[in-house]
Amino acid sequence: MVSATWHEQRHCVDKGTGVTKGLDKKATIRDVARVSGVSVGTVSRSLNAPDTVKPDTLGKVRAAIQSLGFTPDFRAQNMRRRNTMTVGFVIDDIANPWHASCFKAVDAEMREKGFSLYLVSTNGRASEEAAAIDMLQHGRADGVIMTLNNEQDARTIKRLKELKIPGVLLDRDIPLDIDAVLTEHATGLRQATNYLIELGHRRIAIITAGSDIRPGRERVRGFVEAFERAGLPVPRDLIRSQSLSADYGFREATTLLQMPERPTAIIAAGNRILVGVLRAMQQQGVSVPNDISLIACDRSDVAMLYPGPITLIDRPVEDIGRTAAQLLLERLDGKGDRAVQRIAFPTHLIMGGSCLPVRK
Amino acid sequence: MVSATWHEQRHCVDKGTGVTKGLDKKATIRDVARVSGVSVGTVSRSLNAPDTVKPDTLGKVRAAIQSLGFTPDFRAQNMRRRNTMTVGFVIDDIANPWHASCFKAVDAEMREKGFSLYLVSTNGRASEEAAAIDMLQHGRADGVIMTLNNEQDARTIKRLKELKIPGVLLDRDIPLDIDAVLTEHATGLRQATNYLIELGHRRIAIITAGSDIRPGRERVRGFVEAFERAGLPVPRDLIRSQSLSADYGFREATTLLQMPERPTAIIAAGNRILVGVLRAMQQQGVSVPNDISLIACDRSDVAMLYPGPITLIDRPVEDIGRTAAQLLLERLDGKGDRAVQRIAFPTHLIMGGSCLPVRK
């Protein structure tokens, strides 16, 4: 470890104004008023509604602002305006590339309107989630976009019921009057499963989230439907739906691969699950697509690269993020209370090279 | 697209207090004072310094707080205390898994102390970076942790010189009195390069950032040093140092692979660069490690999985993030101004299966 010090002077902003202030305290709107010889109210209006102040006066005020290097204090604005121009983005893990992309989309949309984003990464702990919502709604944020860990957690539900600020749910479904942006997972899974069935697969496994969150329920539903519509028995023993984590993916893939009559295809329905599944396959020396077919969910570096692009169920992250931001902005602009909206986006199958017809 | 509406009533919090207020406005400290029959000051102290108030009084106050469902308003606290309990985390792209991990480490450390984090993803645009610093320092955050896009950008430098809040640089080196947490990239690259040299490689390429940021400079330095120490000529034509992007990695890898006397090993020194390099290799049908050896930088899903684990130069993200947070916290606690610190963390080589001795 190296530690060093520069002996530069911290540069002290020269206000460059006739009015010399002893301290280098930040200039306030009052200082601007004094220097420009107008009232505080006028300075405020010069800032917030320049068209309501005489050009002449405006000039003086701007000059004073310039010379004092004045910038309004956000804290005071927040206090007085009773807002924060800040929005919370609550997820379980920002290291999940899908969440990261979604954040970027939301951020782009919101920042353009002058909002900043709090990022809260809850690590899947319901207590942190509840704490985050609490802190956000008590004057830290004007709105919140959330991907909850669990749709049944009592603490979280309670907070959502009494939520004091507008909120948007991402990929979660709770019977409360909260806007939501969803994905048509069921359709996606049905298509993907059907594709495998048409390739001759019957022993198809699915690994995905539990029924405590919508993606888990819907994906399993779509999976089951595909078999039913094809008039085939559903391979119930190959449905593993409990968690989205990489570890879960690894564990379940490992046991699946060790089954006496092992699956000929696996649907790794979840970003992190895929990572676990691939690790398990490597460990057991099973290769895609020769030994087994594989379908993933959502684009990611791994999905696009491993050993070649994996066939996957894609969905429009940017659209989803942008839509969530827009729903929130509508509420924040406060133009009349519109009805609660739930918008669902379709998925589509992107063909990679990870599926082969089942060997006869 | 589906859109639906629930017609539930938004549940209105029942204050459950004797003092009925017409509106459901949020209770203030004043209400608490009134209900509990003490002064506003006492309520405040009950909250912030409970040991200075008589247990008896404390009881009454707590009861009132409970019955009113009072929570202090952050905006007012920020205004009065002149802080925000918020810290900015500025990076170019949160979808870069290294940044995401680093964020998590910082977040864990800061949240424990009661701070929240603003995440600003600048998309590599210097103007957004400058704007972010501006907004953060004018009352939106108490401190800032940054990984700048460029160490020479005039706008950014100017702001850093006059920075009003404590800051910590991550992996960037600017001669100003700002704390910094660095990585010993040069040593890491020297070791990695040397490892390849010992395997018999001579035509070794490196793709990494430009000399406008420290990692670029240091990595190239280490690379060059390895050859010099081995008494070998430096393959200047194989040094590509201009950007950390995946696209750059792809472009440079593509041209490198098409050289008449193509390199026998590539060091993809950057998270995103690796993704581009692998894409190029796939496209050209070049396989690792048989056709070419490969070394990466930093753990990532891709690096750990592609077709097997890639040999890589690792560094302790958690430690780095935690240290950055701690440096910032020291300044925020305001316990005396200590000298500027620059702490550098060592790297180490993790052996994967992506390097083979050069073919005779």
Add this chain to the structure above:
DNA sequence: GATAATTATGGAAACGTTTCAATTTCATCT
């Protein structure tokens, strides 16, 4: 039981904005 020392409380003044009613200024119309 009186006085001094200590500890708790009350009241009011901040903090830096925005906003609103009241006032002043200015241009226009008769």
Add this chain to the structure above:
DNA sequence: AGATGAAATTGAAACGTTTCCATAATTATC
């Protein structure tokens, strides 16, 4: 020129806390 109304400005009151200083209540000391 005086009346009228519109436009621009002022001054003060919020917003909900914290943090003083002064006072009141309690405890300790003799």
